[in-house]
Amino acid sequence: MNNVTGLPLTKIGVFYDGNYFYHVSNYYNYVHERKTRISIKGLHEFIRHKVAELEGDATSFNHCQIVDAHYFRGRLSASEVSNKGKQLYYERVFDDILMSEGVTTHYLPLRSNHHGRKSEKGIDVWLALEAFEQVFYKQFDVLVLIASDGDYVPLIRKVNSRGTRVMVLSWDFEYTDDFGNLRSTRTSQDLLEDVTYPLAMHEIIDNRVSKDSYIVNNLFVPKTDNYKKHKRYDDDDDSHYDEEERDERPELGVSQNGDYHASTILSLKEGFGFIAFPPNNLFFHHSEVQNCDYNDLLVGDQVEFRIGKNETTGQDIAVDVYLQEEDEE
Numbered sequence: 001m002n003n004v005t006g007l008p009l010t011k012i013g014v015f016y017d018g019n020y021f022y023h024v025s026n027y028y029n030y031v032h033e034r035k036t037r038i039s040i041k042g043l044h045e046f047i048r049h050k051v052a053e054l055e056g057d058a059t060s061f062n063h064c065q066i067v068d069a070h071y072f073r074g075r076l077s078a079s080e081v082s083n084k085g086k087q088l089y090y091e092r093v094f095d096d097i098l099m100s101e102g103v104t105t106h107y108l109p110l111r112s113n114h115h116g117r118k119s120e121k122g123i124d125v126w127l128a129l130e131a132f133e134q135v136f137y138k139q140f141d142v143l144v145l146i147a148s149d150g151d152y153v154p155l156i157r158k159v160n161s162r163g164t165r166v167m168v169l170s171w172d173f174e175y176t177d178d179f180g181n182l183r184s185t186r187t188s189q190d191l192l193e194d195v196t197y198p199l200a201m202h203e204i205i206d207n208r209v210s211k212d213s214y215i216v217n218n219l220f221v222p223k224t225d226n227y228k229k230h231k232r233y234d235d236d237d238d239s240h241y242d243e244e245e246r247d248e249r250p251e252l253g254v255s256q257n258g259d260y261h262a263s264t265i266l267s268l269k270e271g272f273g274f275i276a277f278p279p280n281n282l283f284f285h286h287s288e289v290q291n292c293d294y295n296d297l298l299v300g301d302q303v304e305f306r307i308g309k310n311e312t313t314g315q316d317i318a319v320d321v322y323l324q325e326e327d328e329e
Contacts, residue, residue, distance in 0.1 A: 010055055011067045015070050015127055015143070016075075017124070018073025024038065029270075030272075036221050046219055047066065047167070069101070071279050075108075102186070136326050140222070141165050144157050147191075151190070167196065168187070168198050169199050171185060172202055261277070261307065275321075277318070288305075289321050291322045307319045
């Protein structure tokens with residue numbers, strides 16, 4: 001009889017590319033048939049089970065422990081969202097979830113790019129530096145990356161040189177949005193080729209005969225607990241606006257870049273919304289929101305956007321949508 005208590009501890013470090021994780025979670029919340037988000041607690045349990053299995057002894061689950069976990073993402077400063085109480089609230093809710101699971105958060109302010117738009121700068125470098133430092137000092141047996149970018153390949157090679165195995169959780173998926181546009185997410189092949197344990201999460205999740213069905217189902221937030229259930233809008237469509245109300249909406253504006261317009265959000269559904277733009281309202285997809293989380297938007301918010309074309313129907317749609325910042329008085 002094996003003396004399980006005599007097994008050495010397998011130390012696991014988990015590092016999240018937060019923007020990528022949020023994008024994947026949105027896919028399962030809005031597009032996939034599960035219609036719910038990924039659970040941090042369930043994901044950590046899944047990682048421990050997989051490490052135990054792949055390291056050669058499935059009975060050693062209790063000896064596979066996540067001893068360090070870090071979450072990296074860019075976000076707006078408090079002053080930039082001071083007028084958006086809901087946005088601050090939902091950020092704090094997610095921070096509480098991460099904190100309850102022992103995840104250390106690392107945030108950098110979003111920076112303006114050459115178009116004047118807010119975007120992430122330096123997050124991948126910070127993640128790589130922190131990950132390698134923690135591998136060096138804490139001597140992880142397995143480093144787990146929740147990321148898709150090939151820019152992490154040098155990190156993986158450095159970690160490999162120290163004898164630490166690397167696991168990457170990857171998601172490849174594509175879908176057609178409500179306007180016929182094909183949207184896809186792919187993980188760098190170079191990234192997958194250099195890791196010890198590449199896990200194709202989309203295949204594992206959709207494998208209905210998986211022997212790990214309980215662990216897979218546990219990856220997701222129960223629908224009754226899903227924070228998307230908090231009602232963030234008045235109706236499911238914009239039909240509640242009558243013609244008089246339409247006339248009272250803010251006039252269309254043009255940003256200093258010339259190709260950006262400004263208007264207000266009329267309605268928000270599960271993963272998409274509509275923006276006031278005479279003579280017809282413009283559809284936008286959650287993946288087009290650039291400087292905040294889609295879930296942080298509210299009906300009536302002022303946004304800037306460009307006008308794109310649906311490739312299938314030729315219909316105008318809103319792309320590169322940015323939540324407007326309040327002017328300081």
